[in-house]
Amino acid sequence: MLRVRSLFGFKIVLLLICIAADSAASSDADLEYLNSTLRDNFSNSRNHISNAVYKQQSRDFIIAEFRRFELEVEFHNFTSDVVGAGDFQNIIGVLRGKYFGTKKDQIVGVGAHYDTVIDTKGVDDNGSGITALLYVAREISKQRNREHTIMFLAFDVEEYDLTGSKVLLTDWLPVWSTTHWGNNQADFSPKGFIILDTILEYESGQMTQDLPPGSTDIFMFRDVYNSVTADNFTGDFLASIYRSVSDGHLNTAFKESWDKLEQREFEIETFALPFEDIASIPESQLAFLANFGRSDHFNFWLAGIPALFLTDTVNFRGNMTVCYHKPCDDLETMFKLENLQFLGKTSLALKETINALSPVLKDSSSGSAQDNKMCWTVLIICLFFAFKGFYNLC
Numbered sequence: 001m002l003r004v005r006s007l008f009g010f011k012i013v014l015l016l017i018c019i020a021a022d023s024a025a026s027s028d029a030d031l032e033y034l035n036s037t038l039r040d041n042f043s044n045s046r047n048h049i050s051n052a053v054y055k056q057q058s059r060d061f062i063i064a065e066f067r068r069f070e071l072e073v074e075f076h077n078f079t080s081d082v083v084g085a086g087d088f089q090n091i092i093g094v095l096r097g098k099y100f101g102t103k104k105d106q107i108v109g110v111g112a113h114y115d116t117v118i119d120t121k122g123v124d125d126n127g128s129g130i131t132a133l134l135y136v137a138r139e140i141s142k143q144r145n146r147e148h149t150i151m152f153l154a155f156d157v158e159e160y161d162l163t164g165s166k167v168l169l170t171d172w173l174p175v176w177s178t179t180h181w182g183n184n185q186a187d188f189s190p191k192g193f194i195i196l197d198t199i200l201e202y203e204s205g206q207m208t209q210d211l212p213p214g215s216t217d218i219f220m221f222r223d224v225y226n227s228v229t230a231d232n233f234t235g236d237f238l239a240s241i242y243r244s245v246s247d248g249h250l251n252t253a254f255k256e257s258w259d260k261l262e263q264r265e266f267e268i269e270t271f272a273l274p275f276e277d278i279a280s281i282p283e284s285q286l287a288f289l290a291n292f293g294r295s296d297h298f299n300f301w302l303a304g305i306p307a308l309f310l311t312d313t314v315n316f317r318g319n320m321t322v323c324y325h326k327p328c329d330d331l332e333t334m335f336k337l338e339n340l341q342f343l344g345k346t347s348l349a350l351k352e353t354i355n356a357l358s359p360v361l362k363d364s365s366s367g368s369a370q371d372n373k374m375c376w377t378v379l380i381i382c383l384f385f386a387f388k389g390f391y392n393l394c
């Protein structure tokens, strides 16, 4: 009797393990990784003038993480007259897809800047984005056999006229694509990049969200305007900003992933910009629309590459109305539990988006989903033998 009971105990333990493995795989992001990475490695100034030492440590951390995830690490070292004296560095992590170097390869990427302005700790701007990028790189690299190549871009000196991403696109990317696509440059056409900048701040209270001046009389985001006013200006959403035609597929993929996740209190608002070509924007709308071009995605648009911009709306929300580019963009102000959970949902949705845009190949044998199937199979076999009376077989 004792023996039977202890064997039954084993099956219950196995059942619990299977359930735990399943829920870990599907529902929540690993908040501990987000917490420790943001707190330990991206919570102080990362500016070449005010804190070059911490900035270098953050760089080293990005490089070490990319290597740990077994990405191919590339460096784009540069100097810049726009920024001034200093040695700057974009860091690129690549996971080659099955079609690498061919016409069929449609690269998907995630980008975020890791530098800050002089006077801020930059926990939200943009410690949050680079932390989410590393989280996604870690998760994605666990299943390495992919259809399309995946790129992780850590930009330097965004805070100086978006310089890091600009020179990456004009100087580094053409050289890199020529190296791998050779004379077939016309075949090099990325599916698109998702740019993260300032994605931590979440507010559940009313009257915590501003809209850019002009929102009431320029009616291009009617749905967003109605939704935000209906919520009495609650800063509880992630903003997904894109050009409706060129980047629509990226928004659709991200929103589908977002909508599948729990935590409904974290909402999403999508801003479909009604232009493709920057030069075609009417003069009267320029000042208003400039609010939507405030990060590295803008350089991708100028380069004719699809890009989606995700943000918490920065200085239009909650504490960031005061703390944007200020010392209080720090752990004390920004590191609220709900902010971390909000970052978790964004990170998880992003991971699922990349999984959708560059699917894991069917014959791939690695990964947690497989492990879980194995777990349930063993349990079912055990129960079957137990049912048949062969207790000692399992």
Ligand SMILES: *[C@@H]1O[C@H](CO)[C@@H](O)[C@H](O)[C@H]1NC(C)=O
Residues within 6 Å of the ligand: 040, 041, 057, 058, 060, 061
């Ligand atoms: C990142 O943070 C961890 C924990 O504090 C620390 O051990 C590590 O040295 C940091 N990495 C860098 C490059 O600063």
Ligand SMILES: *[C@@H]1O[C@H](CO)[C@@H](O)[C@H](O)[C@H]1NC(C)=O
Residues within 6 Å of the ligand: 075, 076, 077
């Ligand atoms: C860029 O800088 C890194 C050091 O961070 C160095 O290892 C690498 O060789 C440099 N790359 C080039 C192309 O100069």
Ligand SMILES: *[C@@H]1O[C@H](CO)[C@@H](O)[C@H](O)[C@H]1NC(C)=O
Residues within 6 Å of the ligand: 206, 207, 232
């Ligand atoms: C909106 O929120 C503010 C601040 O909480 C409150 O004073 C006001 O009554 C609210 N308005 C509506 C229509 O709920």
Ligand SMILES: *[C@@H]1O[C@H](CO)[C@@H](O)[C@H](O)[C@H]1NC(C)=O
Residues within 6 Å of the ligand: 318, 319, 322, 323, 328, 333
């Ligand atoms: C952040 O927002 C909270 C809630 O509105 C407020 O109590 C706190 O003083 C703000 N902190 C800073 C540094 O502005």
Ligand SMILES: *[C@@H]1O[C@H](CO)[C@@H](O)[C@H](O)[C@H]1NC(C)=O
Residues within 6 Å of the ligand: 035, 036, 335, 336, 337, 340
């Ligand atoms: C992050 O982790 C630290 C150490 O475990 C903990 O004290 C802190 O409450 C966590 N922060 C959040 C926002 O969960």
Ligand SMILES: CC(=O)N[C@H]1CO[C@H](CO)[C@@H](O)[C@@H]1O
Residues within 6 Å of the ligand: 117, 125, 158, 159, 160, 161, 197, 198, 294, 295, 311, 314
């Ligand atoms: C998203 C965002 O806030 N980007 C800002 C980062 O900092 C630069 C330089 O100060 C601003 O121009 C961007 O608007």
